[in-house]
Amino acid sequence: MNGARALIETLANAGVELCLANPGTSEMHLVQALDQVPKMRSVLALFEGVCTGAADGYGRMTGKPAATLLHLGPGLANGIANLHNARKAGTPIINLVGNHPQFHMGYDAPLTSDIDTLARNFSCWIKSCSTADTLAQDGAEAYTATLRATPGSQGQISTLILGADAAWGDSPGVAKANGIPRRAVVDAANVEAVAQALESGEKCVVVLEHDGATAASLELAGRISAKTGCRIMTGTFPARIDGGAGSTAVERMPYFPEHILASLEGVRHLILVGGQIPASFFAYQTTPSRLVPEGCEVHTLARIEEDANNALQQLSERLAADQATPARFERADLSIPNGDMNTRNMLQVIAATLPENVIVATDSGAGNAAHPVCQTAAPNTWLSLTGGSIGQGSPVATGAALACPDRRVLALLGDGGAAYTIQSLWTQAREQLNVTTVIFANRKYNILNIEYGRLGVTDVGPIAASLFDIGNPDIDWEMLSKSMGVPSATANTAEEFARLLQRSYQEPGPFLIQAMC
Amino acid sequence: MNGARALIETLANAGVELCLANPGTSEMHLVQALDQVPKMRSVLALFEGVCTGAADGYGRMTGKPAATLLHLGPGLANGIANLHNARKAGTPIINLVGNHPQFHMGYDAPLTSDIDTLARNFSCWIKSCSTADTLAQDGAEAYTATLRATPGSQGQISTLILGADAAWGDSPGVAKANGIPRRAVVDAANVEAVAQALESGEKCVVVLEHDGATAASLELAGRISAKTGCRIMTGTFPARIDGGAGSTAVERMPYFPEHILASLEGVRHLILVGGQIPASFFAYQTTPSRLVPEGCEVHTLARIEEDANNALQQLSERLAADQATPARFERADLSIPNGDMNTRNMLQVIAATLPENVIVATDSGAGNAAHPVCQTAAPNTWLSLTGGSIGQGSPVATGAALACPDRRVLALLGDGGAAYTIQSLWTQAREQLNVTTVIFANRKYNILNIEYGRLGVTDVGPIAASLFDIGNPDIDWEMLSKSMGVPSATANTAEEFARLLQRSYQEPGPFLIQAMC
Structure with a gap:
C-alpha cells in the first residue's frame, strides 16, 4: 500500500465521507487512492473556490470535516477566499494539497511556490514534511485538529501539504483514528456572575454565536429570556441558524454600526455566548469600531472555543429557568403578492x-x-x-x-x-x-x-x-x-x-x- | 488632498496607466481617487484572477506595471494564482490591497486576516504600515521595486496593503518618481568562458529566457548561432516570444523530461542566458529532475536578473558574429485544410x-x-x-x-x-x-x-x-x-x-x- 492509499483509507475510516477535488499531475496517486476507496465520495469542481466553499457548507450541516484535494500553491490560493469564510464560521475542513517532492524543490519548476506561507493565513494545523511512513498518521492528526476548538475557533482548518513522494512511497499502512477532542466546560463562577447580571433588573442582551447558537442552545437561551426578561440576539452573520416557525424567537444583530448601537441603546449588560464583542464590519471615520454602549458591562459566559451549550445549561439551572417557555416564531399566513419584483x-x-x-x-x-x-x-x-x-x-x-x-x-x-x-x-x-x-x-x-x-x-x-x-x-x-x-x-x-x-x-x-x- | 489621491496621482505620474479593479467598501477612497485621476484608466473585472492575469498580460506587452485594486485578504487571495504565473514570467505588477485601519484590526471583524502572509508567496516588495503621510512615497517605492531585477526575477510584484485610514487621511501631497533601476552588466570573464565553449567544436546549446529571449536578444543569439553552429533554444514556456515569418529561427524546449533529455543528447555545453538549468515540470519516480545530459557542462552567460541582451552583445562582439546572418523562420504557403476538427x-x-x-x-x-x-x-x-x-x-x-x-x-x-x-x-x-x-x-x-x-x-x-x-x-x-x-x-x-x-x-x-x- 502506498502513502496515498493509506492516507485516504485513514481519513475514510475516521469519518471523512466526501472529497471535493480539483486535482493535477502532482496528485495522481491521490486520485488513484480515491478510485480505490469509494466509500469516500469524490466530487469534482471546476474551480477550487467551489471545493472549499462546498466543504464549508458540508461542514456546517454535518459538523464533520470534508476533504478538499487541491493542486499545489495556485490550487490552494484559488480556494483561500472561501477558506477565509470557513475559518470565520468555525467549520472543520481538511485540505490535501499536492506538492513536488523535496528532491524537486530546488529546481524551481514552474509550479513551485511557498505553500506553507499561503496556508498560514487560514489554517490552525499545517504539515508539509510528511513522508510515506508518516502520511497516514499525519492524516489522522489533521482530522483530529479540525475538531479541536482553540482560542478564536470552534473548529478549524487543517492543511496537509504532501509531496508526491509521500503519496507514491511505500506506507506502513492505515493509521488508527484519534479520540475526538472535547470543548472546555466553563467555570461556575463565570455562570454566577452572568446570572447576577441577569437578575439585576437592568437591561441585558445575550449575544449567541457558534456553539451558543445551535438549536439546542437557542432553546436554553429562550428559556433564560422567558425567565429573566433579557433580550437574546444572534450575530449579524451566523454560520448556521435553525429558525422558522416553531423555533426559538431570537433577534439578529443589524449590519451597520449605527444600527447596532441604536439596537443596544440603554443596555447595561452585554453577555457573550460563543462569540465576540460586537464590532463594526468595516471601519469608518465617524463611528466607533467597538459597538458597546457607554456604561454597558461586557460579560463572557463562554468563549468561542468553550462549551457554550453546557454554559447555557448551567445558567438555566442556576436561574431555575428549565420550566420556562421560550417565545417561539409563529407561522404567519403569508400570501403570494402580485405585481412588481420590488x-x-x-x-x-x-x-x-x-x-x-x-x-x-x-x-x-x-x-x-x-x-x-x-x-x-x-x-x-x-x-x-x-x-x-x-x-x-x-x-x-x-x-x-x-x-x-x-x-x-x-x-x-x-x-x-x-x-x-x-x-x-x-x-x-x-x-x-x-x-x-x-x-x-x-x-x-x-x-x-x-x-x-x-x-x-x-x-x-x-x-x-x-x-x-x-x-x-x-x-x-x-x-x-x-x-x-x-x-x-x-x-x-x-x-x-x-x-x-x-x-x-x-x-x-x-x-x-x-x-x- | 487625501492619501488615496496622492497615491494614485503619484503612480499615474510615474507611468502607471491602467488599474484593474475589483474594489470593496475598504477601498472607497481609492475609487474616489481613480474617479479624480482619469489618466489612469480603471477597468473593472468580476473576479480578481482576471485583474491579476490582465496585469500580467499588460506588463508582458509594455514592460511596465499595471496596478490592481483588490479587496482585503480574500480579494488578494483570488488573484494569487495568476500572480504566481506573473512572478514566474518576471512581470512587473503593483497590487493595491485595501485593509482595515490598524485601530480596527483588534476587533477581528469578518474580513480581517493576515494579508502580509498571503502577499509573501509571490511579492518581492510588501508594505502594510503606510500612513496618509507616507502613502504617496510608498507608492513611488512600490513602482520602482517592480522594475528592479533581483536574484530569481527580472521584474517583480509589489504589494502595497493600505489601511483605509492611510487613504482617507490628509497627505502632504504627490511624491516624485524615483529613477528607473538598471540591470547588472555581466563580467567580460564570463563572456570569455562562454565564447571558448562555443569555439570548442563541441556540441553547444544556448537556452534563451526572459531578457535573453526578447526579439533583440534572439537576433543576437541567431548571429552567434550562424557564426558558431550552436543550437539556440527558448524555454518550454517563455513569458513572451516575438516569432513568426522573418523572426530569428529558434527551437523551443519540449515539455516532458524524457523529450528534453533526448533533445539535449550529446550536448557538451549548455549555455544559460536569462534562465535556469532545465528541470522537469513535475517530478517522476523514473526520470531525473535536473535535465542535463551526463558529461555536459553548464555555463551561465547571464542570470535572470542580469542584462542578458548586453551579455549577448558582448558575446557577439567577442565572436565577431555581428555580420553573421541569423537563420529566420520563413513564411510557408499554408492552405486551409478540409474536414474534421482533428x-x-x-x-x-x-x-x-x-x-x-x-x-x-x-x-x-x-x-x-x-x-x-x-x-x-x-x-x-x-x-x-x-x-x-x-x-x-x-x-x-x-x-x-x-x-x-x-x-x-x-x-x-x-x-x-x-x-x-x-x-x-x-x-x-x-x-x-x-x-x-x-x-x-x-x-x-x-x-x-x-x-x-x-x-x-x-x-x-x-x-x-x-x-x-x-x-x-x-x-x-x-x-x-x-x-x-x-x-x-x-x-x-x-x-x-x-x-x-x-x-x-x-x-x-x-x-x-x-x-x-
Missing part, C-alpha cells in the same frame, strides 16, 4: 413559498433581508456569509446539498457575488443536487453605492459609477445557467417568481431563477 | 489564418502545439503559461488587448483552464477588446489522462475517470460566451473554424469560437 414582494414570495426544512445559503444583501420574514415561514436552516468574502453562497449551497440530499437548498445570491464562483452550477448539474438558485439581478455592486454615499460623496463620477455597475453588458443568468447544465428561467413578476420557486421545489435536481430587480 | 487540422487552420502581428495567449496543450506551425505564419507575439496555473490565458489575453488596442489578440484555451477565469469575457465585452477566444472543447482535463497513463495505470477506474472528465454535463461555451456579452459560434469542421476565425479578425471587439474536438 424587494418587499420578492422577500414575501420567498417566505410564502418556503419549503419545509429548507436550507438557505446566502451571501447577498437581499438574501440577508429575507431572513426576518422567513422566521414566520417554514422551519429552515440559514447559512450566512461569515467572512465577508462574496462568492461563497453558491459553493456553500452545493456542499449543503451534498450533506443533506433529502432537504431542498435555496441559494439567494447577488449577481456580483454569483459571478465569482459560478462554476458551482456545473457541479450541481453533474451531481444532480437539489439546489434552487435565485440570482437577484440588479446589475450592480449595490452595497458599494450605499457605502460610497456614506462617505459623503453625493456626486458619483463616471469612473466610480463604472466600478460599481456590473451591467454594460448585463449578464444573462438564465443563459449562463443553461450553458453549465442547470435548467433556468427568468422571473419578471412576483407571480412568476413564486411559480418558478414552487416548480423548482417539486422537481429533483438544480434550477436557477434570474430574478429581475 | 488537432492537425485545427492547428493548420490557426496558422493559415493568423493575422499580421497577432498576440497569442495560451494556457492549453493545443495552444502550445500551435506554436511551431505558427512560426511559419504571420509575425506574432506568443504569451505562454509561465507558472503552470491554468486559468491564465483568458486574463492575459484581456490585459494584452488593453495594452495593444491596435493588435488582434488570439486566446487559445483549453476548456478546463477557461472554466477557472471565464469572467474575463465580461471585461472583454465591456471594454470591447479585440480578443478572439478559441475554446478547445474536448470535455476533459486531457493532460491528466496522459499523466495518469505515465504512472503505469492502464485501467482508469470510474472515480478517477470522473475527475479527469469535464463533460457530464458538457459546458456550452457558445452559450456561456453570449451570456457574458461576447458574440460566439461553434466550429464543427475545419472550414467553419477558418471562416469564424477570419470573420473575428475583421470585426472589432471580442468573439469566441467553441472548437469541437
Whole structure:
C-alpha cells in the first residue's frame, strides 16, 4: 500500500465521507487512492473556490470535516477566499494539497511556490514534511485538529501539504483514528456572575454565536429570556441558524454600526455566548469600531472555543429557568403578492413559498433581508456569509446539498457575488443536487453605492459609477445557467417568481431563477 | 488632498496607466481617487484572477506595471494564482490591497486576516504600515521595486496593503518618481568562458529566457548561432516570444523530461542566458529532475536578473558574429485544410489564418502545439503559461488587448483552464477588446489522462475517470460566451473554424469560437 492509499483509507475510516477535488499531475496517486476507496465520495469542481466553499457548507450541516484535494500553491490560493469564510464560521475542513517532492524543490519548476506561507493565513494545523511512513498518521492528526476548538475557533482548518513522494512511497499502512477532542466546560463562577447580571433588573442582551447558537442552545437561551426578561440576539452573520416557525424567537444583530448601537441603546449588560464583542464590519471615520454602549458591562459566559451549550445549561439551572417557555416564531399566513419584483414582494414570495426544512445559503444583501420574514415561514436552516468574502453562497449551497440530499437548498445570491464562483452550477448539474438558485439581478455592486454615499460623496463620477455597475453588458443568468447544465428561467413578476420557486421545489435536481430587480 | 489621491496621482505620474479593479467598501477612497485621476484608466473585472492575469498580460506587452485594486485578504487571495504565473514570467505588477485601519484590526471583524502572509508567496516588495503621510512615497517605492531585477526575477510584484485610514487621511501631497533601476552588466570573464565553449567544436546549446529571449536578444543569439553552429533554444514556456515569418529561427524546449533529455543528447555545453538549468515540470519516480545530459557542462552567460541582451552583445562582439546572418523562420504557403476538427487540422487552420502581428495567449496543450506551425505564419507575439496555473490565458489575453488596442489578440484555451477565469469575457465585452477566444472543447482535463497513463495505470477506474472528465454535463461555451456579452459560434469542421476565425479578425471587439474536438 502506498502513502496515498493509506492516507485516504485513514481519513475514510475516521469519518471523512466526501472529497471535493480539483486535482493535477502532482496528485495522481491521490486520485488513484480515491478510485480505490469509494466509500469516500469524490466530487469534482471546476474551480477550487467551489471545493472549499462546498466543504464549508458540508461542514456546517454535518459538523464533520470534508476533504478538499487541491493542486499545489495556485490550487490552494484559488480556494483561500472561501477558506477565509470557513475559518470565520468555525467549520472543520481538511485540505490535501499536492506538492513536488523535496528532491524537486530546488529546481524551481514552474509550479513551485511557498505553500506553507499561503496556508498560514487560514489554517490552525499545517504539515508539509510528511513522508510515506508518516502520511497516514499525519492524516489522522489533521482530522483530529479540525475538531479541536482553540482560542478564536470552534473548529478549524487543517492543511496537509504532501509531496508526491509521500503519496507514491511505500506506507506502513492505515493509521488508527484519534479520540475526538472535547470543548472546555466553563467555570461556575463565570455562570454566577452572568446570572447576577441577569437578575439585576437592568437591561441585558445575550449575544449567541457558534456553539451558543445551535438549536439546542437557542432553546436554553429562550428559556433564560422567558425567565429573566433579557433580550437574546444572534450575530449579524451566523454560520448556521435553525429558525422558522416553531423555533426559538431570537433577534439578529443589524449590519451597520449605527444600527447596532441604536439596537443596544440603554443596555447595561452585554453577555457573550460563543462569540465576540460586537464590532463594526468595516471601519469608518465617524463611528466607533467597538459597538458597546457607554456604561454597558461586557460579560463572557463562554468563549468561542468553550462549551457554550453546557454554559447555557448551567445558567438555566442556576436561574431555575428549565420550566420556562421560550417565545417561539409563529407561522404567519403569508400570501403570494402580485405585481412588481420590488424587494418587499420578492422577500414575501420567498417566505410564502418556503419549503419545509429548507436550507438557505446566502451571501447577498437581499438574501440577508429575507431572513426576518422567513422566521414566520417554514422551519429552515440559514447559512450566512461569515467572512465577508462574496462568492461563497453558491459553493456553500452545493456542499449543503451534498450533506443533506433529502432537504431542498435555496441559494439567494447577488449577481456580483454569483459571478465569482459560478462554476458551482456545473457541479450541481453533474451531481444532480437539489439546489434552487435565485440570482437577484440588479446589475450592480449595490452595497458599494450605499457605502460610497456614506462617505459623503453625493456626486458619483463616471469612473466610480463604472466600478460599481456590473451591467454594460448585463449578464444573462438564465443563459449562463443553461450553458453549465442547470435548467433556468427568468422571473419578471412576483407571480412568476413564486411559480418558478414552487416548480423548482417539486422537481429533483438544480434550477436557477434570474430574478429581475 | 487625501492619501488615496496622492497615491494614485503619484503612480499615474510615474507611468502607471491602467488599474484593474475589483474594489470593496475598504477601498472607497481609492475609487474616489481613480474617479479624480482619469489618466489612469480603471477597468473593472468580476473576479480578481482576471485583474491579476490582465496585469500580467499588460506588463508582458509594455514592460511596465499595471496596478490592481483588490479587496482585503480574500480579494488578494483570488488573484494569487495568476500572480504566481506573473512572478514566474518576471512581470512587473503593483497590487493595491485595501485593509482595515490598524485601530480596527483588534476587533477581528469578518474580513480581517493576515494579508502580509498571503502577499509573501509571490511579492518581492510588501508594505502594510503606510500612513496618509507616507502613502504617496510608498507608492513611488512600490513602482520602482517592480522594475528592479533581483536574484530569481527580472521584474517583480509589489504589494502595497493600505489601511483605509492611510487613504482617507490628509497627505502632504504627490511624491516624485524615483529613477528607473538598471540591470547588472555581466563580467567580460564570463563572456570569455562562454565564447571558448562555443569555439570548442563541441556540441553547444544556448537556452534563451526572459531578457535573453526578447526579439533583440534572439537576433543576437541567431548571429552567434550562424557564426558558431550552436543550437539556440527558448524555454518550454517563455513569458513572451516575438516569432513568426522573418523572426530569428529558434527551437523551443519540449515539455516532458524524457523529450528534453533526448533533445539535449550529446550536448557538451549548455549555455544559460536569462534562465535556469532545465528541470522537469513535475517530478517522476523514473526520470531525473535536473535535465542535463551526463558529461555536459553548464555555463551561465547571464542570470535572470542580469542584462542578458548586453551579455549577448558582448558575446557577439567577442565572436565577431555581428555580420553573421541569423537563420529566420520563413513564411510557408499554408492552405486551409478540409474536414474534421482533428488537432492537425485545427492547428493548420490557426496558422493559415493568423493575422499580421497577432498576440497569442495560451494556457492549453493545443495552444502550445500551435506554436511551431505558427512560426511559419504571420509575425506574432506568443504569451505562454509561465507558472503552470491554468486559468491564465483568458486574463492575459484581456490585459494584452488593453495594452495593444491596435493588435488582434488570439486566446487559445483549453476548456478546463477557461472554466477557472471565464469572467474575463465580461471585461472583454465591456471594454470591447479585440480578443478572439478559441475554446478547445474536448470535455476533459486531457493532460491528466496522459499523466495518469505515465504512472503505469492502464485501467482508469470510474472515480478517477470522473475527475479527469469535464463533460457530464458538457459546458456550452457558445452559450456561456453570449451570456457574458461576447458574440460566439461553434466550429464543427475545419472550414467553419477558418471562416469564424477570419470573420473575428475583421470585426472589432471580442468573439469566441467553441472548437469541437
